[in-house]
Amino acid sequence: MSTPLLQVKNLSTSFNVDSGEVRAVNGISFNLDKGKVLGIVGESGSGKSVTAYSIMRILVEPGKITGGQILFNGQDIVQFSKKQMREFRGKRISIIFQDPMTSLNPVYTIGNQLRECILLHTDRNREQANARALEMLQLVGVNEPEKRLKQYPHELSGGMRQRVMIAMALACEPDILIADEPTTALDVTIQAQILELMQELQKKLGMAIIMITHDLGVIADMCDEIIVMYAGRVCERGTADEIFYNPRHEYTKGLLRSIPRLDTNHARLIPIAGSPVDLTNMPKGCAFASRCDQCMKICLESLPEELQINDSHIASCWMNVKQVYMEAEKEGAV
Amino acid sequence: MLKYTVKRILLAIVTILIISAITFFAMNAIPGGPFSKEKAPDPAVQAVLEARYNLDKPVGQQFILYMQNLLHGDFGVSLKTGREIATVISEKFAVSARLGGMAAGFAIIVGLVLGSIAALCRNHWPDRLIIFLTTLFVSVPSFILATMLLLIFALQLKWVGVFSTSNPNYVLPVISLMLYPMSYITRLTKSSMLDVLGQDYIRTARAKGVRESLIIFKHALRNALIPVITYVGPMIAGILTGSMVIETVFTIGGLGTEFVHSINNQDYPMIMATTIFLAVLMVVATLVSDLIYKLVDPKINFD
Numbered sequence: 001m002s003t004p005l006l007q008v009k010n011l012s013t014s015f016n017v018d019s020g021e022v023r024a025v026n027g028i029s030f031n032l033d034k035g036k037v038l039g040i041v042g043e044s045g046s047g048k049s050v051t052a053y054s055i056m057r058i059l060v061e062p063g064k065i066t067g068g069q070i071l072f073n074g075q076d077i078v079q080f081s082k083k084q085m086r087e088f089r090g091k092r093i094s095i096i097f098q099d100p101m102t103s104l105n106p107v108y109t110i111g112n113q114l115r116e117c118i119l120l121h122t123d124r125n126r127e128q129a130n131a132r133a134l135e136m137l138q139l140v141g142v143n144e145p146e147k148r149l150k151q152y153p154h155e156l157s158g159g160m161r162q163r164v165m166i167a168m169a170l171a172c173e174p175d176i177l178i179a180d181e182p183t184t185a186l187d188v189t190i191q192a193q194i195l196e197l198m199q200e201l202q203k204k205l206g207m208a209i210i211m212i213t214h215d216l217g218v219i220a221d222m223c224d225e226i227i228v229m230y231a232g233r234v235c236e237r238g239t240a241d242e243i244f245y246n247p248r249h250e251y252t253k254g255l256l257r258s259i260p261r262l263d264t265n266h267a268r269l270i271p272i273a274g275s276p277v278d279l280t281n282m283p284k285g286c287a288f289a290s291r292c293d294q295c296m297k298i299c300l301e302s303l304p305e306e307l308q309i310n311d312s313h314i315a316s317c318w319m320n321v322k323q324v325y326m327e328a329e330k331e332g333a334v
Numbered sequence: 335m336l337k338y339t340v341k342r343i344l345l346a347i348v349t350i351l352i353i354s355a356i357t358f359f360a361m362n363a364i365p366g367g368p369f370s371k372e373k374a375p376d377p378a379v380q381a382v383l384e385a386r387y388n389l390d391k392p393v394g395q396q397f398i399l400y401m402q403n404l405l406h407g408d409f410g411v412s413l414k415t416g417r418e419i420a421t422v423i424s425e426k427f428a429v430s431a432r433l434g435g436m437a438a439g440f441a442i443i444v445g446l447v448l449g450s451i452a453a454l455c456r457n458h459w460p461d462r463l464i465i466f467l468t469t470l471f472v473s474v475p476s477f478i479l480a481t482m483l484l485l486i487f488a489l490q491l492k493w494v495g496v497f498s499t500s501n502p503n504y505v506l507p508v509i510s511l512m513l514y515p516m517s518y519i520t521r522l523t524k525s526s527m528l529d530v531l532g533q534d535y536i537r538t539a540r541a542k543g544v545r546e547s548l549i550i551f552k553h554a555l556r557n558a559l560i561p562v563i564t565y566v567g568p569m570i571a572g573i574l575t576g577s578m579v580i581e582t583v584f585t586i587g588g589l590g591t592e593f594v595h596s597i598n599n600q601d602y603p604m605i606m607a608t609t610i611f612l613a614v615l616m617v618v619a620t621l622v623s624d625l626i627y628k629l630v631d632p633k634i635n636f637d
Contacts, residue, residue, distance in 0.1 A: 058540045060532075082546075090543035102534040106633060107556045117542040152632040168542070 003074055004031035005175060005208055006055075011068035013047075013054045013232075020280040024050040026232035027068065032176065037202065037209045039223035039240070041216055041255065045276045047232035048212045049098075052178045055210075056095050057085050072175075091121040094169035095178040099185045100161035104153035110137075111149030114168050121172040136167035139204075141197060159190035166197065170205065177202075178210045183218060195222065217259050220244065225312070228252045231277050231287035234306075238313035248307075248315035250292045286318065294319055335628070342624070346617040353613045354606065358400065361597075361605050362393045368413040368600045387413060389602075400606065410603035412596075419607045422592065427611070430576030430588035433504060437511035438570045445516045446562070449523020450550065453531065465524075468517035480510035480583040497584045507584045511577055515569050522565055526558040533557070560631050567623025571616040 013025040025047040032038050040048045053059045055070055057077065070077040072092065080088060097103045105113060114133035118124055124132060130149070137145035140163040153161055162182060169177055179198065183191035199222055202209055211219050219226065219240075226243045228236040228251065236249040247253045254272040274291035277283065283290070289299040296318055304316045307324075367389060369380050384390045388399055403410060409419035452464040471479065483506050488496045495503040530536065531554055539553045576590030589608065596604035628634050 056541055058537060060537075086543045086545060088543070089541055095541045097534060097538065099534060103538045105535040105539065105553050105557070107631060108553075109632075116539075116544065120543055154633045165538075168538075 003071075005034045005073065006032040007069070007071040008051075008055070009069040009071065011051065011054060011070060012066045013050050013059065014064060014066045016062045016064070017280075022279045023282060024063075024232050024279060025054060026282070028227075028229070028232070028234045029068075030227055030234065030237065032208050032210065034175070035202075035206045035208055036224045037211060037222055039219040039226040040210060040212045040229060041214065041219065041226060042229035043214055043255075043272075043276060045279070046229040048214075048229055049180050050232075051229070052095060052180050052210065052212055055178065056089055056093060058089070058095075087121070090117050090169075090174070091172045092174055093176040093178065094172070094174040095180060096162070096165045096169050096182050098181040100158050100165050101185065103165055104161055106153055108152070109149065110151055110153065110156070110164055114149070114164070114171060117168055118171050132171060133167075136171045137164070139170075139201070140164070140167045142167070158186055159193060162186060162190075162194055163197065166194075166201070170201065170207070173205065174207055176208045176210065178212070180212045181214065182211075184213075184215075191218070198222075215259070216244075216255055228255065231279065231282065233287065233316070234314075235288065235317065236313075236315040238309075238315075242309075242313045246313070248309055248313070248320055249288075249317040250294050250319060251288045251317075252315075254291075286316075296322070339621075339625070342621050346614075346621065349617055350610060350613050354401070354404075354610055355397065357606060357609045358397050359393065361600070361602060362396070364600065366600060368602060387602075400603075404610075409607045412604050413601045414599050414604070419603055422604075423589065423607055423611055426587065426589040426592045427575075429586060430581070430590060431574050433507055433511060433580075433586065433588065434570075434574040434576060436504060436508045438515065438573045440508065441512040441516035441519060441569075441573075442566060444512070445519025446523050446555075446559075448516075448520040450527055450555065450558075452520065452524040453527035454550065456528065461524075464520060468520045471513040471517040472521070476510060476514060476577065477579045477583060479513060480506075480580055483510055484583065497586055507580055507586060510583070511573060511580050515573060518565065518569075519562060522562050523558060526561045527554060530554045530557045556630060560627070563623050563626055563630065567619045567626075568616060571612075571619035575612050575615055 007029075008031075009029050010027045011025055011029070012023065012027050015022040015024060028047070028051060030038065040051065042048050050059070050063070053063070054065050055077070057065075057080070059065070065078055068078070072088075077085070077088065104110070111130065111133055114136065115126065115129040118129040118132050119126070122129075122132075133149060134145050137148055142148050142160060142163050148156070148160075148164075153164075156164065166182075177198075182198070183194050186194060195218065198209065198211075201207075211223060213219055216226075221240070223240050226238060226240055227234050228243065228249065230251050236243065236247065236252045238246075238248075243252060244256065247256055251272070254270075257270040258272060260269060272291055277287045277290070283300070285298070285300040285302055286292070286304050289295045292299065299318050304318045304321070306314050306316045307320045308314055309320070367384075368387075369383050369389075381390070388396055391399070400410075407420075409423070411417060412419055412422060415422075448464050448468070452461040455461045484496070487493045487506060494505045495501050497503055497507055536549060536553055539549050544553070575593075576588035578590040578594045580586075581588040581591045589611075592604070593608040593612070595601075596608055
């Protein structure tokens with residue numbers, strides 16, 4: 001197997017605030033191959049967005065990468081200089097954000113903002129950049145693209161603005177597109193359109209996508225691989241099928257129970273009780289233990305190790321270890 | 335845009351008419367008159383003088399007469415000096431506008447730069463120093479600042495000359511006049527800049543790979559300017575018409591001093607002329623700053 005396009009190794013990111021160190025990301029690792037779609041799922045505060053910002057290195061003060069490596073084609077981005085990083089952002093990896101209403105600068109035209117990144121990262125002159133901007137708007141399905149170039153963000157709807165954001169992110173043909181909850185702020189019909197568009201563009205342009213969401217339903221049929229995050233750690237990683245049909249972490253199971261489904265007769269959704277852990281004061285055991293129905297003594301005392309379930313499926317839950325023991329016991333090995 | 339401008343100009347004319355009327359009746363309501371001061375002339379002379387300037391007529395009629403003259407471009411003559419008021423105002427305004435223009439220009443430029451620096455170095459020493467100084471300049475009254483500057487730089491250190499008509503050295507008057515608006519603009523720019531720097535579109539620009547200096551000057555500053563413009567428009571009008579305090583400290587004969595003197599003397603035509611002039615300037619400055627808004631913020635739609 002060749003080296004993956006992006007390898008995140010043991011990445012940790014913290015925010016030093018008055019009340020202590022908020023450890024938003026606690027040593028997460030994953031790989032992303034060329035042209036694949038990776039989903040990162042978790043509830044608010046689980047460190048999804050911070051992971052994305054760490055990869056782009058656009059964390060704002062007091063956020064800081066405290067450890068680990070982010071290898072892009074084997075080069076460690078964490079060690080990049082400011083200048084290297086500027087040339088890297090927008091060209092090799094792009095990002096689109098949650099709220100398209102506020103992500104575009106209100107005082108510049110769409111054309112100006114689209115051209116800006118094209119002029120920054122390519123040798124095109126102004127006219128060529130304009131042509132490219134027009135081409136991108138057509139590609140993302142914006143109607144009347146010539147007119148849009150001259151318009152300001154407030155003259156466009158939310159869905160339209162998110163299309164513009166996508167056009168901007170893809171204008172320089174990046175290898176990876178990070179989509180940080182790209183549909184959360186949009187209404188449902190527009191959500192579907194944007195997801196469809198992203199899938200279509202992914203097929204056409206072949207970039208890899210990191211799709212961040214708190215909604216498992218959104219990424220069910222889009223992702224090659226899914227990572228479930230909780231309290232800044234990966235609790236489960238696997239293919240979409242494995243995560244949906246064979247979840248091996250209690251948190252993943254909880255998430256799945258809380259999505260509305262049409263194919264079963266669940267009368268009620270089952271929410272996950274309790275609230276996320278305090279990231280300044282992490283428990284020494286499993287971070288999810290206090291909210292877990294299956295919590296055991298060991299869960300409170302030590303961190304569960306990653307258990308390889310098969311080649312692609314990994315989960316960090318003591319329940320799996322227990323199961324292995326019980327199976328071994330049955331066979332009389334222990 | 336044109337329709338809006340015309341509408342605003344018409345409204346401005348109404349505003350100025352109202353201001354004129356209020357001033358006219360208020361000033362007539364003050365006991366005494368221009369010819370009834372300590373050195374009161376002979377009652378017969380006073381009666382002639384009052385008849386000469388229509389002061390013997392009912393106030394309402396006086397107002398109509400005054401407005402009629404005004405519409406013909408006639409401001410009248412000063413009751414104290416007998417000089418043409420139009421000449422006096424243009425003369426004095428030239429001095430005040432020169433001083434005020436320089437002060438306003440420097441206040442805006444220095445204020446924007448210091449404000450941006452303070453925002454970028456938030457909680458570090460440049461920010462603390464700037465905020466300390468601007469707080470000082472905003473809170474200490476201008477006559478104390480002006481006197482201190484004069485004492486230290488002109489009399490003790492002798493770095494700059496004292497202002498006089500033969501040697502019009504504008505350094506100290508300009509500095510004294512600009513400190514307050516400059517400090518205000520600095521603080522306004524800082525808070526507005528901090529607000530803008532936390533916006534999502536700044537993160538977008540950063541994610542695009544835009545250089546930090548361009549993020550500040552292209553993406554942030556233009557957005558941060560919007561609240562500053564609100565303050566700057568009327569500030570310029572105020573500063574151009576002169577500050578009585580600064581003009582008195584530096585013995586500069588400007589419009590500010592003239593305005594205060596005219597009230598003390600109950601020099602009716604002079605009070606009216608200076609007030610109307612100030613009102614027109616204020617209205618124009620507000621209109622211009624509203625039009626500049628449109629240039630800076632495309633979201634503003636006048637129609």
